[in-house]
Amino acid sequence: MFRKLARKTAKLSILGGSLAGSATLAHLYINDDLDDIGYFSKGIFRRTKENKKKVIVLGSGWGALSFCKKLDPKLYDVTVVSPRPFFFYTPLLCGSSTGTVSQSSIIEPIRDSAPSCHYLHVACKDVDLEGKKVFCAGEGPDSDIALDFDHLVVAVGAQPNTFGIPGVEKHAKFLKEIEHGAEVRRQLLNRVMEADVALVAGKMDKVKQLLNVVVVGGGPTGVEFCGELSDFIKRDLAVRFPKLKDHFQVTLVEALPGLLTMFQKAVGQHVQEHLVSQGVDVRLNAMVKEAEADKVHIKLKDGTIETIDYGTLVWVAGVGMRPFTKALCQKIGPDAGQTDRRGLLVDGAMRVKGTRLGEVFALGDCAVSGKPPTAQVAAQQGKYLGRIFRAGREADIIDVETEPFKYNHQGTMAYIGDGEAATELFPNGLIKLGRSSVTDHMWWRSLYGDVDHIRVMGVAGFAVWRSVYFSKMYSMRGRWCVASDWCSTSIFGRPAAAPIQGTATVV
Numbered sequence: 001m002f003r004k005l006a007r008k009t010a011k012l013s014i015l016g017g018s019l020a021g022s023a024t025l026a027h028l029y030i031n032d033d034l035d036d037i038g039y040f041s042k043g044i045f046r047r048t049k050e051n052k053k054k055v056i057v058l059g060s061g062w063g064a065l066s067f068c069k070k071l072d073p074k075l076y077d078v079t080v081v082s083p084r085p086f087f088f089y090t091p092l093l094c095g096s097s098t099g100t101v102s103q104s105s106i107i108e109p110i111r112d113s114a115p116s117c118h119y120l121h122v123a124c125k126d127v128d129l130e131g132k133k134v135f136c137a138g139e140g141p142d143s144d145i146a147l148d149f150d151h152l153v154v155a156v157g158a159q160p161n162t163f164g165i166p167g168v169e170k171h172a173k174f175l176k177e178i179e180h181g182a183e184v185r186r187q188l189l190n191r192v193m194e195a196d197v198a199l200v201a202g203k204m205d206k207v208k209q210l211l212n213v214v215v216v217g218g219g220p221t222g223v224e225f226c227g228e229l230s231d232f233i234k235r236d237l238a239v240r241f242p243k244l245k246d247h248f249q250v251t252l253v254e255a256l257p258g259l260l261t262m263f264q265k266a267v268g269q270h271v272q273e274h275l276v277s278q279g280v281d282v283r284l285n286a287m288v289k290e291a292e293a294d295k296v297h298i299k300l301k302d303g304t305i306e307t308i309d310y311g312t313l314v315w316v317a318g319v320g321m322r323p324f325t326k327a328l329c330q331k332i333g334p335d336a337g338q339t340d341r342r343g344l345l346v347d348g349a350m351r352v353k354g355t356r357l358g359e360v361f362a363l364g365d366c367a368v369s370g371k372p373p374t375a376q377v378a379a380q381q382g383k384y385l386g387r388i389f390r391a392g393r394e395a396d397i398i399d400v401e402t403e404p405f406k407y408n409h410q411g412t413m414a415y416i417g418d419g420e421a422a423t424e425l426f427p428n429g430l431i432k433l434g435r436s437s438v439t440d441h442m443w444w445r446s447l448y449g450d451v452d453h454i455r456v457m458g459v460a461g462f463a464v465w466r467s468v469y470f471s472k473m474y475s476m477r478g479r480w481c482v483a484s485d486w487c488s489t490s491i492f493g494r495p496a497a498a499p500i501q502g503t504a505t506v507v
Contacts, residue, residue: 031472032383032408036070039390046391048074055389056134056147057117058124058324059155060084060110063363063378065474067153070386073116075394079147080110081136083123087113088178089478090375091469094224094415097181097188098232099494105481107178108474120145127152127328129355151359151397153385154328154344154352158365158373161320167291172315175221184314186500188213188229191311192237195244210311211247214296216288217316218254219262220414223271225314226252227417230278232494234418240496251281251308253288253298255317262372262412263424270457271416278417288317319373325366340368348404349396350385358398361385371407381405411453413465421465423456 053076057064060082071078089106096103110119122136122143134152137144160176162168173187174180195210213229215222229250238245252259252275258268259275259282272282285301295309321329321343329338336354338345344362345353346369352360363385364378371377384405388396396402413423456464466486473479 052077053150056149057153062375063382064155066379066382067386068114078117080119097184098228101485155363158319161318172313209309212249214310218259221316230417236494255287349402421461423461425454
């Protein structure tokens, strides 16, 4: 009896270990981290340097965390400086604003994600490039500190760009940071409850105004937010507020003649038609000229000005430099090569132009590298730079002829509501087929011919969208929490109230 039990236990252990190992290998392969196995296995016998070089990383986003995960703690003393003590999974930010997933599910504390790094909850205020120091400050009165560095990695990201349009900064809500999603959710729910009261008071014009959500920006974030919001309205708010269901309105405003311009034109057209079928009022060739507390003025293609009353204005129309990035560009100066208004100009190895070779690097949205400002680019840049810092490649840090960063585009995708998504996948970037004449002949051309991308739409696109986003999460905890939220939403729906609303003070 005991022998049989022992055999079954051994078999289950082997099976479980095999499945866990296979899942881990698949995760490492999909996220381009297989090289970590060999490097850190050899590192068991690698000695810790006595005088480790100091690396300061500014930021806690995709570029910063991807870089930190590749660094060898036996070679470098790494300090992460950021006013945000966590990384958050930006692709699911729109879902957190409607309650599809909770905010706590899409954040990863820096001390958990990069335990070998020393994290400081401060913001960098200035950099002394000659003395190789960064000056930081926290929230407390005695929190000013100065840190020495041998290498400085700037990965502070970007901020919403209002293009100087009057009233946008004051009246619009943004979707760039985790607190933006919480604030959008708070205002959305409060506006619905205000409209419920206005309906009882017989103020129909007020009801329509409060329940109109205007979204400015027809890129992936704007489209995904409209899709998530349409689901929230149809499946949850309309059920819990049946008297209001005929008065909800979502208006999407885009200055260009089409949506999702990074996709093929046919995809943008399909997405537009789908959103319209979901009840979204799509306004193309419409530029916002001014925003007020409860109305926004847009200029149409024929030059006429139209005014739209709204309850919530969500601005996702672009990104711009953070003040710190702008100040650093000015400090280096145009004479040294910093002449771009979008961010820090870098060379092929992510080194900031105008600084001493190998001392200052920039990653992600704050870097102007010729690549789009996306999470996919930032993550790949971080991994590329981290590999340069590994044992045996330290000379590449200052080598003028260092092999430059090569962006491996894996695809673009956006959720469009009602369980559908638009995806364009580049299999060669994801599964690395066609890297030799053998695989090119046996697999690539036989499967795809001369087509280098695959378009997957509708429900199948939604399955791909969720699968890819799920696989790209950094931890098992995050996957567990997000999967639980998705299941909970499917079964019980999204809650029509949130803790961030607090308790209203009635005067």
